[in-house]
Amino acid sequence: MTVNIVIADNVDLALEGMKTVLRQHGAFQVVGTYQMLSDMLNVLGDVRPDVILLGDRLEPDLDVLALVDQVQAAAPRARILILSYLSDGLIVQELFTVGAMGYLYKNDPLSHYLVEAIQTVMRGRPYLSPTANSEYLLAMQSDRAGWQLDAEAREILRQLAQGLRPQEIALLRAVPVRRVYGVCERLRRRFGAETNIQLIALAAEEGFLP
Template identity: 30%
Template sequence: MTIRILLVDDNELVRAGLRAVLDAQPDFEVVGEADDGAGVLALVRSLRPDVVAMDVRMPRVDGIQATRDLLAHLDQPPKILIVTTFENDEYVYEALRVGAHGFLLKRARPAEITDAVRTLATGDSLLFPAKLRALAERFGKTARSDAVARAKLTDREADVLRAMARGLNNAEIAAELYLGTETVKSHVSALLAKLSARDRTQAVIAAYESGFVAPG
């Protein structure tokens, strides 16, 4: 399977560097580029990428608004990877809260970049759980919610959510909880629906902001 990728960054050198890293992989194809978030929706509709690697800070339409646009107007949006200069950035946390699937530092090593894209494309594990935990500890305190309490998760769904927050994938959760992988997938789907979360990242953010999982 070839993973199709769209690059969105106002810095041409950054786009060129990412393209060089990604195009070197036999299972990746960079299908297009944009220098601002304003045209991302139209490009995604025409190019149908699996992953959008997008800068969070751009001069006209930033990565947060572009993420909102993609999720609001597409029934099957691509996975959105925020690419940022600053790790502990409130903009990054807000992009994740509105629906981006993960984030990556621009100074990341080539192997980290390719691993991040593959992780998002498969969608069965959390990208950089420790970094997400650090962001939640810094910025999640002002966004408290009762999402988990309202969701009324079963005990098993709660166990799965805790494991997800630690970054375990479906196979690892299955081994830890002595469940079948398909059973874990069913629990993940159920808890995402109950939390009104699009993906694992949003579910884990809800868990932190509800106090269900404690940062740190």
């Protein structure tokens, strides 16, 4: 069976390198390469890929979780493999929650792991390249792994990063301000931050913000 693959990354070299690796495998067919999210979303319904190799910085204004949300909505049956230079285990956990099936750390030799990753997710199993897997296991053993970010927490985190105060966020969301404060407190615990400013910095560093 031929596996139809779409590659989307904002780096030319990454696109060409992955195409070169995949062309050596007879069961894989690259049906599209894209450097812009909008271009890819416009054709996903037509090309119907089995696997999407998705660079986490494809859309500068979106964090990788929001990026996966949009791609999955356009191609709900595709297996999504994230490609990233970040290896933080917490973001891997959240990506699995929103529907990604794999995570390839770009500093791991993709020429060795790319084919294995595609074969694994096509069998319906999640895949992590070695560095991502090590970071994920460490994160799951920490006391920060208990609470997963829901849609409300992700949106409040984005609004904090935009410079809004909890009172302003509560007004925009039409919720009690104590609810926003409660979410902020859980977010600070999750990221090991003492202040909202530190929370934003850590969340951006770990890939939760664009």
